[in-house]
Amino acid sequence: MKSSIGKKLVLTYLVLIGVTLAVSGVLFNAFIKNYMVEEAKSSLRTEAGHLIELMGADQAAVIDPIKKRVITKIALSTIESDYFIVQKSNQQVIASSSKDIVKLNRSPFPVSEVYEGRGIEGEAQVKGKDIVYVALPMDLGKGSQVTHAVVLFTELQHIRSATREVVMLLIKGFVITAIVMLIVAYIMMRSLTRPLQNLRQAVMRLMNRDFTPPQIVKTGDELEELSKAFSDMTVALKKYDEGQRRFLQNASHELKTPLMAIQGYAEGIRDGIFRGADAEKGLDAISTESKRLKKMVDELIYLSKLETLEGMFDPQPVDLKLILQESIDRVKSLARQKGVQIDLHGDLDKRLMLDPDKMIQAFINLIGNGIRHANSQVRVELASFDSVVRITVEDDGPGLREGDKERIFERFFRGKDGDTGLGLAITRAIIEKSGGIIKADNGTNGGAVFTVEFRAKK
CATH class of the missing domain: 1.10.287.130 (Signal transduction histidine kinase, dimerisation/phosphotransfer (DHp) domain)
Incomplete structure (x- = not known):
């Protein structure tokens, strides 16, 4: 089943949008989950540091244990996260803000490393609930020895809920973006397919031999x-x-x-x-x-x-002056009959890759045409300008009529004293197939001037 290029463009655009949004969504979802967990740990570390600061850990050795417990209780009341305190001697919970962790029960996960004087953090499970936690050492007794561990934690479910909200906002943004991009794709599709439709109509007209030039589309591309x-x-x-x-x-x-x-x-x-x-x-x-x-x-x-036929030509390194001289020699009898003098001027120090026989035939036609229309003289000149080799054949006859300049090389177009009307058409075919160009005009003296140019390879 055929499909228009517009539909293919829109479908391609949709696929690109879908793939881009899907990859972006997956990467963002993974990033936001890790980010939220790390942010939760950072928040817990901040609160733990605030707790230690309020408790005056640096004065633990000089503060009465009862006063220290009061300060600890006041400090714990300022914490927004859930917490529990574990006693080092029996691993029992002596205080907790969570109903899931009951006092006098053992710690739901090991915190033995805390008693060595360093904090730990990680993820664990309490009564089927996933949590992220930070545990720090505490001194609730006399002296500087660690006697307890305080654990601040928050449920991962809260983090996941926040993550879902962010992802839902992202999905809504993706949907809005996709709608906007579809509208843009449709507009672009119209701007691309309208010129193609115009070209298709022009092709159909051309097929019916209607050569009206199509209107040029202004797209800048x-x-x-x-x-x-x-x-x-x-x-x-x-x-x-x-x-x-x-x-x-x-x-x-x-x-x-x-x-x-x-x-x-x-x-x-x-x-x-x-x-x-x-x-x-x-x-x-x-x-x-x-x-x-x-x-x-x-x-x-x-x-x-x-x-x-491409095989009609056999290019060889040739001296153009010798080619012109040979061409002049072959038409001398015609020049004598007409009383016309042929002059050759110029020289060339380089050879061109041309078919000598075809070139002789081409210049015989040009010089012979000049002889038929000349009053008394035909001038042949050879010159070189940079990488361009130019040959001019000029006669002193009446010249070309204005309308004949464009048609002079057409097949069967004959001027006065013309023969079959095919000679100049053959000449043009030989010159152009040899990589040159040929032009016809009138000279400053009024006679016809034929100019042949070849580009010489350096």
Whole structure:
């Protein structure tokens, strides 16, 4: 059964709250129990010290035994805790404030160590009741010898009751805290899931080819970054979709033109419309258009491979100046026909990892494009700036129209004197797959300028 991310977040939050409160409760309960017992012992020690002080233990040798007993009785009346006094000789209780410990009975637990002159403390059981106690030595007779032990005690039940009250207050605090945290969790869940719901709706619209960019959520975190990335992706997909549609329209048009010529001449020759010299011209036209169609199909297949197959490239350390010189040599015949001079400037003292054959083809396309549009000159320049290697190909022709700068590298986009409209698209694919970038603009003299940049590794 599927569950929303909001429910999962709330459930996770609940589990964290439960575990945190449970661990805190157990640790606090153990701590408060020990703390209350230690506090009870501390209180008993304080009262015992107060008792000894009132009894004037330091004057035990000079005070009459009767007066000492009176002082002892007065001192015992000031004690808030229960007590009993044990006689050393027979271990009998001679005085007690508790009904559970009766006079003339023996001490309910041994206090023999007290008679050695040191106090003791601990826990014991009296008639089924757990107590915590402090026992101190006393001198109720003549001289400084210890004759009795006074035991101050309190029931652990009282401590446990106080502990339960504290724990109940803690539980109430935990419940209130859990309710507040649940409210906060719900608010946080809403703030997290609302942007996700908006993105889901945008994905559904995108699935139906609605490329309207979604509204960017302002959360200031990764969700906002995801929203921006999705919006950018939507815009990119819209451009890609429009490009694919233009490609199909252009491809159908470009392929239809030679096919119609071939079909027209072939049917004319078959039906006897073209005879003799006209039939020869028709056959020549069929051959020419077939070659043009084959070239277009071959370039389409080659471009598709460049864009999709990684194994098409064989990078090697190459000298770009030699690559440019080789490219210029291959288009010199076209330059002579057009009366265009090609100048190469610049030098480079480093080699780049590039596929030499693909680079030659790319620069042949760029320089050849410049020759077709130049009036008299094409300038090729090689330069290096820090870690960037830049190649520019500039002609002195009429330049690019404003609307053509963005579309110049599209498949089947042809300017004046263009061939198949695939050359610059192939060039861009080669440059970008080789890790470079290519841009088109107009130069200061008005002609078109193509700029290619590669980042050289240091």
